[in-house]
Amino acid sequence: MKYGYKRPLVNDEESKFQLHDIPNMEVYTEQHPHMKKRHELDTLVMKLTKGDQLYVQNFVVLADSLTQFQDLLRVFERDEVTVTFIDEDIKNSDILTMKLIELIELLTDLQTKIKRHQSIFGVREAQKQGKVIGRPKKSDDNLNRAFIMYDSKEYTLQQIKDETGISKSTLYRYLDQFKHES
Incomplete structure (x- = not known):
């Protein structure tokens, strides 16, 4: 069969x-x-x-x-x-x-x-089920604070990470993304 x-x-x-x-x-x-x-x-x-x-x-x-x-x-x-x-x-x-x-x-x-x-x-x-797929987004407040700290050149990357929770690689990725959008 x-x-x-x-x-x-x-x-x-x-x-x-x-x-x-x-x-x-x-x-x-x-x-x-x-x-x-x-x-x-x-x-x-x-x-x-x-x-x-x-x-x-x-x-x-x-x-x-x-x-x-x-x-x-x-x-x-x-x-x-x-x-x-x-x-x-x-x-x-x-x-x-x-x-x-x-x-x-x-x-x-x-x-x-x-x-x-x-x-x-x-x-x-x-x-x-309503779950968001992909890399979690960083909050805009933290990102803006990290950008300000980075642009001021008064903080090390470690200090930025400690205060905002945004790692060096994430910060650079967002900076690159921001440059391409501008």
């Missing part, structure tokens, strides 16, 4: 661009991109039996970590299920016959994609 598994990805949040051109397939679609509570994947893995074929768009759809990827590959090998990763154009059985350097490249690529996926969706989730 042919099965497919989809879930939201960074460039496909509604899972619309996954698993095209594969006919007669029962598709399981996760409604969220997060690591936990992947009910559709759990249901699908329990349903798979010897000789079944599972299609996923890419590695990141299936696993959120190298450990999870390894665990799933072991289950599929034990149950004699063939998994086809469409974007990578590879099957789980091919992974076992790869050269070491090819395998390392594959795993490095997977790890990079996993981190990117988790980071982007983590930031989006934080923004939904």
Whole structure:
């Protein structure tokens, strides 16, 4: 039997661009991109039996970590299920016959994609909760005081830092930014 598994990805949040051109397939679609509570994947893995074929768009759809990827590959090998990763154009059985350097490249690529996926969706989730993303801004009062102290040339950078809490590198960054805006 042919099965497919989809879930939201960074460039496909509604899972619309996954698993095209594969006919007669029962598709399981996760409604969220997060690591936990992947009910559709759990249901699908329990349903798979010897000789079944599972299609996923890419590695990141299936696993959120190298450990999870390894665990799933072991289950599929034990149950004699063939998994086809469409974007990578590879099957789980091919992974076992790869050269070491090819395998390392594959795993490095997977790890990079996993981190990117988790980071982007983590930031989006934080923004939904109203959290400000990025470097915290220094207060205007402290910045103005630091600029005045710096311009007076009466204070060392250490004294400016001690009084305003603004480090040398931060002060220089704001000074450069101010010069470019002027």
